[in-house]
Amino acid sequence: MAAGGLGPAGKPTADDWLSWGRDSDHLEVVYHGFRKPPAGARLDQRTHGQSPNRWAEGHSERHPEIAKEFVQMPVDVIVSPGSAAAAVKRATSTIPIVLSVASDPVGSGLVASLSRPGGNITGLSLQANEVAGKRLEFLRQAVPDLHRIGILANPGYSAAVLEMGQVEAAARSVGLEPIRLAVSSAADIAPAIAAIKTKDVALYGCIDGVVNANQAQINKLALSAGLPTLYSEKEFVESGGLMSYGPKIPALFSRAAELVDKILKGAKPADIPVEQPTQFELVINLKTARSLGLKLPATLLALADDVIE
Template structure:
């Protein structure tokens, strides 16, 4: 009898162990999120997304990321999108305009039905990505980073910050629709402000050489949206330092690298804000029903070292409201 009870208890223990292991696997079942980024500069958006989801209670075991970094290569981005659509993750997060537009084109062609959150792009309705800001329709929703709409405001702030500016070289990208729309906004604002703008097309290999030769005293530089321009940040910073001319960017990382100022939503904050959309979709909501949001905050940043090195007169009122950063002293980024 004792032997029978002994084998009975062993059997119960073995069955319990199997059930426990099976339930553990079920509990640890995760969702897969595809991440599309055109280049390394946008990695900060991914960091913000991860932190946002963790703050919302998602563990690293619950969410698995399939990160595709195209290294500023559009052809590689296209191949990565093909691969991601074959794998069919539960959801895709795009980290910029070129990623989102390229993905939508491929999804339409292949009739793929995967929800997509864009973590900060400009003019999504104008680009045909959504039907309406309040009711996006379709499979796409996310953050309208407003960069196209505030291009004129950036020009106004730049020329107000440094009143002696007479000409502004506007770096845009003729191959990027949002960049062209931003140039239109900038030109309209220039007429009101009364300043001369000189377009500089970053899609041309000779663009910065031309800018170097033409930039002079009482000139400034304004950067418009484009992944190509983002990849040229170090070269633009070098030009502004050697020529000693002020420049306004979109993102705080541009000011941290050495541009005089930036005005816009940071990469990190856009990614963090996009995590809310991801969470809502994972809970069963449809992108079509989630209104597109504007940025939670827009940051006006001035690089203290660059400000002190240019030798120009500044509008003290604007300096007072700016977020002055000291990248060299900080030894890293400030979000």
Template sequence: MRRRDVIIHLGGAAAAWSLAARAQERPRIPKIGIIIPRSALAAIDNVTAFEDGLRQHGYIEGQSIAIVWHYADGNYDLLAAVVDEMLSAGATLLVVGGTTPAAIVNRATSVTPIVFVGVTDPIGAGVAQSLARPGGNATGLATAHEEAYARKSVELLKEALPWASHIALLYNVANPFNVNFLREAERVAPSLRVRIDPFEARTAQELDNAISAISGKRPHAVIVATDPFLAGRVKEIVTATTQHRLPAMFGFREYPLAGGLMSYGANLPDMYRRAAMHVDRILKGAKPADLPIELPTKFETVINLKTAKALGIEMPPSLLVRADEVIE
């Protein structure tokens, strides 16, 4: 079993790092605790990209750096305790993905350096004072505001389906940025002549209920907000939308790769790869307070043409030409 596939629980960090230290003869290597908001399976591309980034900067897990991974799978109740365990075990630096997890980790320590990935509005989330000079112990990579994602998602879906006037929106009501996503989608909807019908899902049972309710309402299409809990259930959501013949727009490319219709969003693996650079700079003496927060350099539109054909949808050539990836 690969080290990254081990999910730590309370009491696990010290043991894992102790084993890593005994496995090599240089005990004074940096110790990094990494909190991934999704499941190990759902996050594999992001984790692989981060590991590649570390190798590019000369870090080899178990040799020049010790790492303990924690996969939250969208459940954040134990994160504060997990952070405490990592800090007690001597973490040199913490890496955390996602807005809510980053806020929890940032509240847990004001001393240990933090590198965050994929945080929406770091200032609003309370993890930085400004993008140019974060000012505290945290820096990293931010995504665009949820409002921008929502607006673009509705616009692209409407372009793909000009006849669509009723769009269901699946979101996690416990995620405040999903709530902002919903508000912006509802705000822009009238100008595009569509109606947004929201459906909440923050647990597996609520997701089942939401899917059943959506199929009963028979909307013309579905938008799934970007959320770790929902992203961890890619296969389930894609299967449901396909079975009910619902064209769906997502925020991660994993969805169209799994058979969903299309997605728009930041390239998360690229962001995780770049996060390794922040880790390297901090380990070499840079202060998070002085390292500017980066914004995405890659936004991508991915379209699954096979799914479009199966749904009887003829995608506009103008949209296909602009897409970053078309799955045929």
């Protein structure tokens, strides 16, 4: 999460920002989006004050604590992923909140609608539910003999539950049997993956702080179990997953920086429509494919925006 931060004397200003990501790698993605603010923006942390960092490391129980800390500083704007936004919304109804990566802000109750968010929240929607079917189409091309798909999700995060439902519907439409795998903490991951360790199953990871923070463990266990993995974000493929299809996350944070700039210049979050991503990418890890014994069709590789070897 990013926010208006602390000035040279420890006084809150609109010119600086601090970050609270899902893990240290995610924090770097946040920084990437904010390092090059829009021309004329008030976000240049290189020349203004301090930039203390905060991240929950996949522990959603810390969201209220960190949100309260931001509010008490106070800060001028808070930039939050969808997984933490509910806690921030409960903590303040006055400080503007910009959603950087929210799976379903309307379905999660964060905003009234995309066109008229209302209240103190605006930002970016990941559209995770709407592209689930396309992800499965790519997976079927990679694994044609697939019959079932395990859906890893945190039942305590409403957006992940919504995504799970969309994936279940999409799976049935293409002849796959969906299997729900609930993971509320890191301790739940190994038993969940062990429960679907067969040759005709793949693993789909829903967007959530728990899943994101433990992606290396998930990919390692899945590979050991011979399970192809499918995600919505490129970083999961970079850490050993098989493939992903979804919005370009750095582009979302860059756009979030622009929305923050608008707010710092006087715009009201209620008047700024929640935007949907316009840049999507298909990423494939060829090394993982080889380890799984998969021979990917040339037609699929030709569609990939990035092939990791």
